[in-house]
Amino acid sequence: ETIMAIAKQHGFNFESVQLNNFAHLTVLTKKTYHKPADLTGGTPLVELTAFELPAGVRLFAKLEMYNLGGSVKDRLGRHLIDEAVRRGDISTGEVVEATAGNTGIGLALACLAHGLKLRLYVPEKFSIEKQAIMRALGAELIMTATADGMLGARAAAAADAKRTGAYYTNQFESSANPASYDKLANELTAELGEVAMIVAGAGSGGTFTGLAERLKPRGARTVVVEPVGSILNGGDSGSHRTEGIGVEVWPKFMTRELIDAIETITDDAAFDAVKKLARREGLLVGSSSGAALAAALNQAPYVQGNIVVIFPDASDRYLSQHIYD
Numbered sequence: 001e002t003i004m005a006i007a008k009q010h011g012f013n014f015e016s017v018q019l020n021n022f023a024h025l026t027v028l029t030k031k032t033y034h035k036p037a038d039l040t041g042g043t044p045l046v047e048l049t050a051f052e053l054p055a056g057v058r059l060f061a062k063l064e065m066y067n068l069g070g071s072v073k074d075r076l077g078r079h080l081i082d083e084a085v086r087r088g089d090i091s092t093g094e095v096v097e098a099t100a101g102n103t104g105i106g107l108a109l110a111c112l113a114h115g116l117k118l119r120l121y122v123p124e125k126f127s128i129e130k131q132a133i134m135r136a137l138g139a140e141l142i143m144t145a146t147a148d149g150m151l152g153a154r155a156a157a158a159a160d161a162k163r164t165g166a167y168y169t170n171q172f173e174s175s176a177n178p179a180s181y182d183k184l185a186n187e188l189t190a191e192l193g194e195v196a197m198i199v200a201g202a203g204s205g206g207t208f209t210g211l212a213e214r215l216k217p218r219g220a221r222t223v224v225v226e227p228v229g230s231i232l233n234g235g236d237s238g239s240h241r242t243e244g245i246g247v248e249v250w251p252k253f254m255t256r257e258l259i260d261a262i263e264t265i266t267d268d269a270a271f272d273a274v275k276k277l278a279r280r281e282g283l284l285v286g287s288s289s290g291a292a293l294a295a296a297l298n299q300a301p302y303v304q305g306n307i308v309v310i311f312p313d314a315s316d317r318y319l320s321q322h323i324y325d
């Protein structure tokens, strides 16, 4: 009873499970969270069983849409801002970044928590839903030309920081980016024990690098996923519909030794996987998750054991992009 009273004070609930006629088990269940910002990380891991897999292979998806801002990049926003505040680096109270949207949402949440102003440089082509969410969270958006790509948005953010003295989080070059995913790697090993293969898309390359740095030494095969139109596999930079992944210049922190395989996925394959995930599993995910699933299925014959695929966000922020059409 004492233990239950203390646990209750800390927001836990209880469930009683009858084991047999003589015994029951009291299980500590859901925690009640005391502020929304605490809803970062600790996302669900779910097994996918509706896709054909080789014998001896199980496929698990990490559902990052369950973060407060709806994507894996909440982990990054929180880590980049908490660390910069701790170091005293944000002297003007202003932060700038270039983003396709999810990083902007993660940063906006973190800036709210610290009372900071946020200016974001966003290429026009990215979804209007993500723009609306960034604005709803108090960020100022400056749209950059689609033709200038992410590199154009990055140059504009860097110039802003130089001009105004605002703090540039610089997700594309900062080693704090991959370090934001320590906890994600720990969550996977805590839940599964052994991870035979990790599959993650690359936009900035932070998620893949962070996970590969921690899981490869433990024996995982590491698979990075890009759309056709991204340069990791030696292809030319070009346009693609798959949103959130795709690299224009090789990320500084992503060393080649971390990569066992690069999967370059067509838009058609990514969107086909998105539709199958909806119809077969009831999972509503963005196109980068579809690309990651397609890559995981291609790579499944190379391992035995648990495959983990990262699903970075949900499909509802891409309905205007006709994700299911």
Ligand code: PMP
Pocket (backbone or CB within 6 Å): 071, 073, 100, 101, 102, 103, 201, 202, 203, 204, 205, 206, 207, 208, 243, 244, 245, 286, 288, 289, 312, 313
């Ligand atoms: N998927 C989506 C939907 C994203 O927004 C991002 C980040 N741009 C990624 C995947 C890739 O993550 P990272 O930047 O860590 O490579």
